[in-house]
Amino acid sequence: xxxxxxxSPSLSVQEGRISILNCDYTNSMFDYFLWYxxxxxxxxxxxxxxxxxxxxxxxxxxxxxxxKSAKHLSLxxxxxxxxxxxxxxxxxxxxxxxxxxxxxxxxxx
Amino acid sequence: DVKVxxxxxxLVKRTGEKVFLECVQDMDHENMFWYRxxxxxxxxxIYFSYDVKMKEKGDIPEGxxxxxxxxxxxSLILESASTNQTSMYLCASRPIGKEHTxxxxxxxxxxxxx
Numbered sequence: 598x599x600x601x602x603x604x605s606p607s608l609s610v611q612e613g614r615i616s617i618l619n620c621d622y623t624n625s626m627f628d629y630f631l632w633y634x635x636x637x638x639x640x641x642x643x644x645x646x647x648x649x650x651x652x653x654x655x656x657x658x659x660x661x662x663x664x665k666s667a668k669h670l671s672l673x674x675x676x677x678x679x680x681x682x683x684x685x686x687x688x689x690x691x692x693x694x695x696x697x698x699x700x701x702x703x704x705x706x
Numbered sequence: 707d708v709k710v711x712x713x714x715x716x717l718v719k720r721t722g723e724k725v726f727l728e729c730v731q732d733m734d735h736e737n738m739f740w741y742r743x744x745x746x747x748x749x750x751x752i753y754f755s756y757d758v759k760m761k762e763k764g765d766i767p768e769g770x771x772x773x774x775x776x777x778x779x780x781s782l783i784l785e786s787a788s789t790n791q792t793s794m795y796l797c798a799s800r801p802i803g804k805e806h807t808x809x810x811x812x813x814x815x816x817x818x819x820x
Contacts, residue, residue: 638816640798646806692762693737694754696749696750699749
């Protein structure tokens with residue numbers, strides 16, 4: 598049973614607009630959450646993370662929000678750029694690290 | 707810069723062969739991971755090692771084993787390769803400490819079993 602879920606396989610947005618990627622988790626033991634970006638034929642690269650003691654973390658155009666009571670996190674990208682087009686994976690960690698199925702983001706010029 | 711190196715980018719093996727996938731990291735990280743990535747399924751954890759000679763099963767360990775004799779090296783072994791093990795395999799490492807940190811990934815090994 599997947600402990601980390603990304604229910605939207607794909608998302609398409611216009612350049613300059615906001616991209617919102619969502620992630621849900623089931624295991625309340627998770628205490629650290631991460632977003633990774635992945636291009637084909639490459640390993641995932643780390644984007645941004647958040648500890649369970651916080652509800653928001655911001656890094657430039659990227660902001661991650663955590664709602665512990667709902668077991669939900671989201672990644673906001675503002676403004677979106679064509680170079681952001683990639684597959685985004687949500688991950689959750691306690692001892693090990695579990696990933697969601699990914700969301701393919703396409704940013705159209 | 708942290709470097710996680712997987713021994714092969716592409717590999718083609720025959721059904722029934724024993725296959726070794728090697729992963730080496732150069733930053734003295736305690737934790738190492740093996741995942742496989744399949745379309746629609748994301749990254750699924752095969753095995754996790756929290757230190758030398760220590761290992762834990764992930765979500766899909768069947769048909770795989772691992773070896774961690776040295777801190778820098780984590781090997782994934784397919785005991786008898788089957789076509790349903792055709793996949794992209796990804797290795798990662800991370801340090802442990804007071805604060806959580808991200809894991810660093812290798813470039814991946816695309817394995818095809820024929």
